[in-house]
Amino acid sequence: MNILEIHDLNVVVDGKKVLHDFNLEIPEKEVHVIFGPNGSGKTSLIFTLLGFPKYRIISGKIYFKGKDITNLPTDERIKMGMGVTFQHPPAIRGVKLGDIVSKISEKNHNLAGREKSLAKKVNFPASFLDRDLNYGFSGGEVKRSEVLQILAQRPEFIMLDEPDSGVDVENLELIGKLINELLEERSGILITHQGYILRYVRTNKAHVIIEGCIACSGAPLETLDHILREGYWWCERCRSIGKEP
Numbered sequence: 001m002n003i004l005e006i007h008d009l010n011v012v013v014d015g016k017k018v019l020h021d022f023n024l025e026i027p028e029k030e031v032h033v034i035f036g037p038n039g040s041g042k043t044s045l046i047f048t049l050l051g052f053p054k055y056r057i058i059s060g061k062i063y064f065k066g067k068d069i070t071n072l073p074t075d076e077r078i079k080m081g082m083g084v085t086f087q088h089p090p091a092i093r094g095v096k097l098g099d100i101v102s103k104i105s106e107k108n109h110n111l112a113g114r115e116k117s118l119a120k121k122v123n124f125p126a127s128f129l130d131r132d133l134n135y136g137f138s139g140g141e142v143k144r145s146e147v148l149q150i151l152a153q154r155p156e157f158i159m160l161d162e163p164d165s166g167v168d169v170e171n172l173e174l175i176g177k178l179i180n181e182l183l184e185e186r187s188g189i190l191i192t193h194q195g196y197i198l199r200y201v202r203t204n205k206a207h208v209i210i211e212g213c214i215a216c217s218g219a220p221l222e223t224l225d226h227i228l229r230e231g232y233w234w235c236e237r238c239r240s241i242g243k244e245p
């Protein structure tokens, strides 16, 4: 069974078309990696799946766990088991990281009260839990803060938007292994540019998004290798070939 199905989705944000006749199926317990140039629509895909109201669905359908969620509000989608680590999470003054972690982990009884040990897993001293969320955090610390929150939430379907960008080599190995462990028996989407995290995270399939639609799909490491060697021109070629009558 597919945990996620997207059918012919067209999405507009502030007058800009960000997804264009977009189709994607993710079977249960599979993780798909998404590549694509800057501005191709990767983050827009995640925001649309989360149901952010600005991302207006013009046509098409989204099914999650067999249910049509096209018009479902964000909080309902989260309750159904969606989770995310943002590419650019906000810094929030007055909200402590520790309070967020403890709130998120409330439903996971075995995690309740374990904020300090969870923080330790992502290489944060306990003092980080008393800091305002992401406020004054370095780039790599923001990414680890996101991983900490997803570890506390443990959702069934996890969307990771560039969790590896700006993370140093040692912390990359650390969070890569944590994410891989978390994704065991789960499903999700992993967005990455350089693909370093694929050394640690097992993925089943890759898709390349060009201008708001999937230009081609294939094996993750082969696709990455192709992109690193030749850029994206070959994918654009694929897409134009696909569109020929």
Ligand SMILES: Nc1ncnc2c1ncn2[C@@H]1O[C@H](COP(=O)(O)OP(=O)(O)OP(=O)(O)O)[C@@H](O)[C@H]1O
Binding pocket: 013, 014, 016, 018, 036, 037, 038, 039, 040, 041, 042, 043, 044, 045, 087
């Ligand atoms: N609110 C908005 N108003 C206008 N254009 C927008 C808005 N939000 C996104 N876009 C545009 O939609 C396109 C897709 O953006 P998106 O953030 O999905 O790209 P991305 O593939 O995640 O890129 P990156 O690799 O740089 O993170 C971009 O050209 C972006 O400028």
Ligand SMILES: [Mg+2]
Binding pocket: 042, 043, 044, 087, 161
């Ligand atoms: Mg993005």
